[in-house]
Amino acid sequence: MEKIINENVLIQSLLQCTPDFMYFKDVNCRYVAVSNSYATQLNSTAFDMVDKTDFDFMPVELADKLFLEDKKVIQTGEALVDKLEKRKCPRGSDMWLSVTKVPWKNAAGEIVGIIGVCREMTERAEREKHILDMLSIATHDMRGPLISIGSMIKLLIRGAFGSIDESVKVTLLDISGRLGRLEKLMGEYLCKSSLMNVKTPDKEFLDLRQDIIDPILEEFLSEIEENNIRIDNRLGAIPGNKVIIQANAKWIRIVYRNLIRNAIKYAASGQIAFGFEDKGDHYQLNVYNSGPPVHPDKWTTIFEKFESSDSTGLGLAICRNLIQKHGGNMWYENTWDDHPNFIFTIPK
Structure with a gap:
C-alpha cells in the first residue's frame, strides 16, 4: 500500500533535524516556523518564535537590516543566494554565515513570505x-x-x-x-x-607628497626615465606646502601605485601630473597622464574586475574598492584637452 506522507510532517522533521538555521516568514516578516537549531541560537524555542519578528530577538540595527532585506525579496521576488556575512552571536562571539533567502509562494504562485537558510561558515x-x-x-x-x-x-x-x-x-x-x-x-x-x-581602514595623518607620491615615484624611477616622462608633483596650487590627508597609508599607496603604473604605461614621452583640492568635507585627488583618452563607453567598466586584459584585471577594481572603504569614490573623466584623468575622493 502506497504511503502518503503529509508535507507538514516532512517540513517539521526537517526543521527539527537540520543543523542549518532555517525559517519561514510571512509577508510581514513574522516567523511562521523555524528550525530548532535557529531557535537555540537565538536563546529561544521554535514554538516561542512563531508570530514574532527579528526585533524580538536581535539588536535593532541588525533587525532593521534583515527586515529591509526580507522585504526586498518579498517585493521583487528575487532570491538572495549565498551571501556571506558576519554576525554577532547572542553569546557575544562572531559568526560567519552563508545566507540564502527565497520567495515563499503558494499553489497559485503568489508570494506569501520568504524561506531562509543560514549555514554557519x-x-x-x-x-x-x-x-x-x-x-x-x-x-x-x-x-x-x-x-x-x-x-x-x-x-x-x-x-x-x-x-x-x-x-x-x-x-x-x-x-x-x-x-x-x-x-x-x-x-x-x-x-x-x-x-x-580588512573591512575598515585604520587611518593616520599622511603627507601626501612625502609619504605617498614621492616614494612611489622613486620605485618607478627607471621606467619614468626610460619613457622620458615629465612629472608634475606640484599638487595643483600647492607647490611647496605640505598636503596632509587622513587615510590608511598602505591602501592609499596601493591606489597611487596602480594609477602611476598605468600612467607610465600610456604616457610615453609625455607627462604625469597629480592634483589635490580641498572640498570642505572631503579631499579630491587626481592622477592625470598625457596618453590617449579612454572611450566614454569604458568610463564605468574599466573599474570592473577582469575588464583589463593585462595581468589579472583587478588593479582599478581594487583601487576603487579601497577608496570606497575609506568612504570616498573614484571615477574617470577626460580632461579639457582629451587626456586621461582618474579622480577620487577621501573624506576628512
Whole structure:
C-alpha cells in the first residue's frame, strides 16, 4: 500500500533535524516556523518564535537590516543566494554565515513570505583568511627581490656595467618584461588579500607628497626615465606646502601605485601630473597622464574586475574598492584637452 506522507510532517522533521538555521516568514516578516537549531541560537524555542519578528530577538540595527532585506525579496521576488556575512552571536562571539533567502509562494504562485537558510561558515571563513594571510606574506616577501632583480637587469640593458651584445640585450628585455608582469601580478594578489582581510581602514595623518607620491615615484624611477616622462608633483596650487590627508597609508599607496603604473604605461614621452583640492568635507585627488583618452563607453567598466586584459584585471577594481572603504569614490573623466584623468575622493 502506497504511503502518503503529509508535507507538514516532512517540513517539521526537517526543521527539527537540520543543523542549518532555517525559517519561514510571512509577508510581514513574522516567523511562521523555524528550525530548532535557529531557535537555540537565538536563546529561544521554535514554538516561542512563531508570530514574532527579528526585533524580538536581535539588536535593532541588525533587525532593521534583515527586515529591509526580507522585504526586498518579498517585493521583487528575487532570491538572495549565498551571501556571506558576519554576525554577532547572542553569546557575544562572531559568526560567519552563508545566507540564502527565497520567495515563499503558494499553489497559485503568489508570494506569501520568504524561506531562509543560514549555514554557519565560520570555520571555512577562518580557513580562507589563513590562506589569504599566507598568500599575502608570500607575495610580499617575493615581490621585493623581484623588483631588485628587475632593476639590475635594466641597469645591464642600459650598459651600466659595460656594453652587451644586441642579442643579449633582446633577451634581457624579454626577461625584464616577464619580471615586470610577474611583479604586477604578485602586487595585485597582495592587494586582493589585503582587501579581503580588512573591512575598515585604520587611518593616520599622511603627507601626501612625502609619504605617498614621492616614494612611489622613486620605485618607478627607471621606467619614468626610460619613457622620458615629465612629472608634475606640484599638487595643483600647492607647490611647496605640505598636503596632509587622513587615510590608511598602505591602501592609499596601493591606489597611487596602480594609477602611476598605468600612467607610465600610456604616457610615453609625455607627462604625469597629480592634483589635490580641498572640498570642505572631503579631499579630491587626481592622477592625470598625457596618453590617449579612454572611450566614454569604458568610463564605468574599466573599474570592473577582469575588464583589463593585462595581468589579472583587478588593479582599478581594487583601487576603487579601497577608496570606497575609506568612504570616498573614484571615477574617470577626460580632461579639457582629451587626456586621461582618474579622480577620487577621501573624506576628512
